[in-house]
Amino acid sequence: MVGPYKGLFERPGAKAFVLAGFIGRMPMSMLGVGIILLISTLSDNFATAGAVAAVSNLAFAVAAPMSGRLADRFGQGRVIAPIAVLNALALTALMLLAGSELPEWTLYAAGLVVGATSLSIGSMVRARWSALYGGSGRLHAAFAFESVVDEVCFVTGPALVTVLATAVNPYTGLIVALACMLSGSLVLASQRATQPPVQAVRTTSGSPILIPGIALLACVSLALGAIFGSVDLITVAFADEHGIKWAAGFLLASFAGGSMVSGLWFGSRIWRISLRARFVRALALFSVGLVPIMFIDVPWLMAAAMFLAGFAISPTLITCFSLTERMVPPSLLTEGMAWISTAIGLGVALGSWAGGHLTETYGASSAYGFSVCAAFAAVIVGIGGSGLLRLPAAPSPSET
Template identity: 60%
Template sequence: MVGPYRELFSAPGTKGFVVAGFVGRMPMSMLGIGIVLLISALTGSYATAGAISATVAIAFAVAAPLSGRLVDRFGQARVLMPLVLLHGAALVTLMLCTAFGAPMWTLFVSAVVVGGAATSLGSMVRARWSHILGRSSRLHTAFSFESVADEVIFVAGPALVTGLTTMVNLYAGLILALVATVVGTVAFSLQRATEPPVRPDIAQSGTPIMIPGVALLSCVFLAMGAVFGSVDLITVAFAEDRGVKAASGLLLGAFAGGSMVSGLWYGFRHWRISLRQRFMRGLAVFAAGLTPILLIGDVKVMAIGLFFAGLAISPTIITGYALIERLVPGHLLTEGMSWISTAVGFGVAIGAWAGGRLTDSFGASNAYAFSIASALLAVVIGIGGNTWLRTPETGHSEAPSPAA
């Protein structure tokens, strides 16, 4: 199983950008839960914590396609460096406003800048793999590896930030997220040899979101993001209701752990069925796997349930990125992948907001119904528009160009 993954790193420079990209995007699993833990501890309201977390996610979702387009036009380093410094300054401001009891509106303003200046580093890493490997069969393995790396982050990140926040200091988790994102992103930006070339002709190009398949995938990942955002917040409340709030990170780690295991398996296999069929099956398994958590009341059993619920996440995300890579013209690839991040970001915001409201009103266990409904919506959207996901590699018509 290790062989195909080892071969990826034979190209010069790959190890460097992979390690830097891994460190730089670690906060993607730490920022939301760190904010929820901090704000809920100080205000006693999961609704308020969810609203601020949602503000960060919405700002990121709005800005991600723009930053992706700028990267395609001006290069990764020229865009990432100023943005990550602004992001770091805004996160420090958010923590200071919280520490000194500043008016609530200052938290929301800081949250807007935190999210707006955040970058979709995972898209940048995948764009480098596409530049280095082209459309060879190894790109499937590379995308699988990156999805597994994401899940390692989601296994370790929530547990780490929860432990630091609950056992060391309320701000410790967010401080670690700040250091990781600045150091990792700067190191990633300085590695220019593997950076995809600048495409100045993008100014005259349309936007990938006008491609029907990209629009459909964005809607599907919007619904999936609502699952992720709601599960993150509701699980914290679920653990607190049972007197083990510190275990919430381990529960979320179990959710990501199932995805990590399936991602390793998925990347190792050589598939004969089309990407479109794999995507549809992944969505169906994702929805089915979530259903049992609504009936679980024990923390240990919930860890097992979340592990199995996460098994379909990586295969679905890997396939989604592979479809984007084949549907979108090369000079718009970073922006195309950023639309997935945007969709997930909006979904996470909706999920965090709805999860907080429903948890405060009906309790954590009942609030999981929203997560399951969001997963079912993803299935309905995906199946309903699956004909838009046909790609040249499956023997169908060429991918359309984006509208001007």
């Protein structure tokens, strides 16, 4: 590690929780695509596949702040393990039901439980970084690194689950996702020394979502999630239309790959402009970068376009989580981070549902129009409400 990343892992336990968090976080990029591949392969119905994925993401969106609040109140170590075990059982049930002759509603029920018991591991890892480096310039580099870890998951996860589901059998990708979730979560739960200290709640706000700036960030994150959810499903259909369904994961990996590259660069810089300015500029760049994917019908050109479109993802998410960390009281930090993940999850649910129905009706290329519209909605909301994101002067240029 060089530049701002140098010495980031010198604190005891930092490497261990980062590695555990990486493994436990892999399913976030595998579950949606894995569920879509499993159900669409067995039923040949993208609408049902997208709807089940949407139900799962919707349940995650509702439940994630609750698990975050429990982690703030009782400590991550006491909360992660039992929820992870329940999630493993629910995902196993979903896979068994997908291959059965039982009514379709059972898939939705299982998907709901899978989402409700999915942990926001990224939020919990970021809360650990905040406990280590809160108030210092290193937190910017730590959040940038976490965004890169997210994108590594999104580069490798979709490709891995697609190859496993198409080359081995439709269940294998989800089985690997289950193994990663359970092992990573249990190892993270065992690392009590680096978990954020349990603090008494000293705020009367009730929940971080009632803070105007956090509510605005959640609205923008909702639109971002709609982009991610719709692009995931539509890209699988795009590859299927071109007879290369096996390549869907690699197309999605291009999208995340652009974000990973930009995340490394973004985190290595000492910024002189404010977090608020970085946030709205990254949003605007993201919306413009997505436009070409509506007009491309050649797979290799699509991969290049998605790589370029992904360049603004990491800067947007890094600044979003940094703004959240600055605006949320320490006693509600994990819950505050979880609300952003919740909004993204809710958007992913909306995007999966809309993407499935639009793809069935109009085809993949036209359905990408929904993703572009969601991007421009994020820009309008983000810029229009940017006054709510003004922060007090920070002690270092890298924190403002």
